[in-house]
Amino acid sequence: MSVLFFFLLLLQSTTRPALSKPDPQEQFFADCPPASCGSGLQIRFPLRLRSSPPSCGLEGLELSCRGNDTLLSLPTSPVPLRVSAVNYRLCLLTVDAGTGSLCPIRNLSSLATSVYTPQSLRDYSLVACRNEIEPGPDVAAPVSCPAGDADGATYAAVYSYGGMDLVPSHCTMVSARGDVPAVLDWDYAPEYRHYGFREMAEAFVRTREVSLSWSVSGIDADCARCEEEGNMCGFDRARNRSFCRRRRGPDVKLIAGTSIGGFVVLLSVSLVLLYIFGKSGKEKETQLKVERFLATYKSTKPTRYTYSEIKKITKSFKHKLGQGGFGSVYEGELPNGIPVAVKMLEKSKGEGEEFINEVATIGRIHHVNIVRLLGFCSEGMRHALIYEFLENGSLEKVIFSNEAKRNNQPLNMEKVQDIAIGIARGIEYLHQGCDQRILHFDIKPHNILLDNNFNPKISDFGLAKLCSRDNSIVSMTAARGTMGYIAPEMYSRNFGTVSHKSDVYSFGMLLLEMVTGRKNVDPAIENQVEVYLPEWVYERLVHEEDLGLALVKGEGEEIVKKLIIVALWCIQWNPEERPSMSRVVQLLMLNLESMQIPPKPFVSSSDSISTSGV
Structure with missing residues (x-):
């Protein structure tokens, strides 16, 4: 329908003279032309100067002038910030932070408002050292600090993610959780893009600049796309929406042909x-x-x-x-x-x-x-x-490959346990060790890689989501992950909410496969219900039946049972009954005698055994 409408409109324009009528969108640019503070920056929609009508910009994106300087006033800043650059394509303002000193510790993230967000920040900690400290990629030293004049200490700014391990023992932390701009905007300072923390900290001391991105409804994205194409963005008051004015030359009128061939072309x-x-x-x-x-x-x-x-x-x-x-x-x-x-x-x-x-x-x-x-x-x-x-490829090849089982020594259960602990620690770090909790949503053997010593490394974060460490419940429009490893709540909210416990479920299914060498979903088997791996394992565990692992003897049998018990706890259908990954790591370190067999993972919680302690 839309194609037919477009064609009829085009055909109409070619068969009769074009009527000259004013463009209502042009009225916007007549009322709201690009403005500037003297010879300063050009300010245009969605930004506006305070001297322009309110309709010339979006709410919250108002700037003011002081001579030739363009100023941004934020409720989070005691003084207006001078704007040194504007990037309409990336929705970024570069502002002067007032001082480039790293001591006292700077917390630029505190500038954030409902409209503006500081970009490209790197966390750092401030340390005081009795002796001189060598600068390095993750250590900016010495740092000018007023307190240093009094106590004679040497101060340094240390990258919080990687530099604290490099701090000598004669240094003590003064304060943590500071941040500095890791890089200026790409368009303004491309030479900074390969800098490490020290260079970026020194650059901030020199320039005092930080980039703020603006975001207001969806209009900012529409305008950014318009600017990307080299055009100008405006606002249609009658339709209450943004528009993109193309930069065109003079209009060219087409002369419509009269032949059927011309119509088809x-x-x-x-x-x-x-x-x-x-x-x-x-x-x-x-x-x-x-x-x-x-x-x-x-x-x-x-x-x-x-x-x-x-x-x-x-x-x-x-x-x-x-x-x-x-x-x-x-x-x-x-x-x-x-x-x-x-x-x-x-x-x-x-x-x-x-x-x-x-x-x-x-x-x-x-x-x-x-x-x-x-x-x-x-x-x-x-x-x-x-x-x-990573030399040994994916865990999937190691535990499922028939060729590997024929030609190579299979992994003993001690090594399987070590791999399981390593994976659990990796997921625990994603859930607890970062500023924001990272939910992987695709834990499976294919996404676990092994180095030359068979140490596991989690990979493939294409489906991951970031969320608050305090509240990991996330909204999902559709289930994500791989069949057989997706937690029940990903399919139906009747089982609970999607959270970090969804990764725990995936780890449990992975652990069952590692122990048994069997896939929980095998495309070669027609009736999956008859061979549902968790049920098959659970029944044999409860009735102390053989799991068919002929090569597992003695101490390995205890490890197998322990890993299975941990896995069954992880795949409880009720997310609240699953342990956290921190608790999973603890369980993997316990002896079998300390373990408690969980309830059936695929029945209601009314049939459950006590879950205290997990």
């Missing part, structure tokens, strides 16, 4: 143009979404590579390691000789969500049981992620 061209513009518009929206995100997270450790560099790293994608849910993985080598695995994300998947999720989560954290993200590529619709290369 015009219709065909219209349909093709609709398809092309529709597709390119969606791709541009995805690119803008990703680039706005990278403007926030480009300060993190991962290095940004070009697509041509990715081709060199992978030798033109010569050796494919495997296929994941969001793309193919290739073997590669960085210029310094470090082996890597490169995941090329399929552009048809998720409108950039999986790329953003990966960089937003593992791009900022370091843990021995979480795979390291070393770099990434975002070039148009091409997105790639570069990880550390």
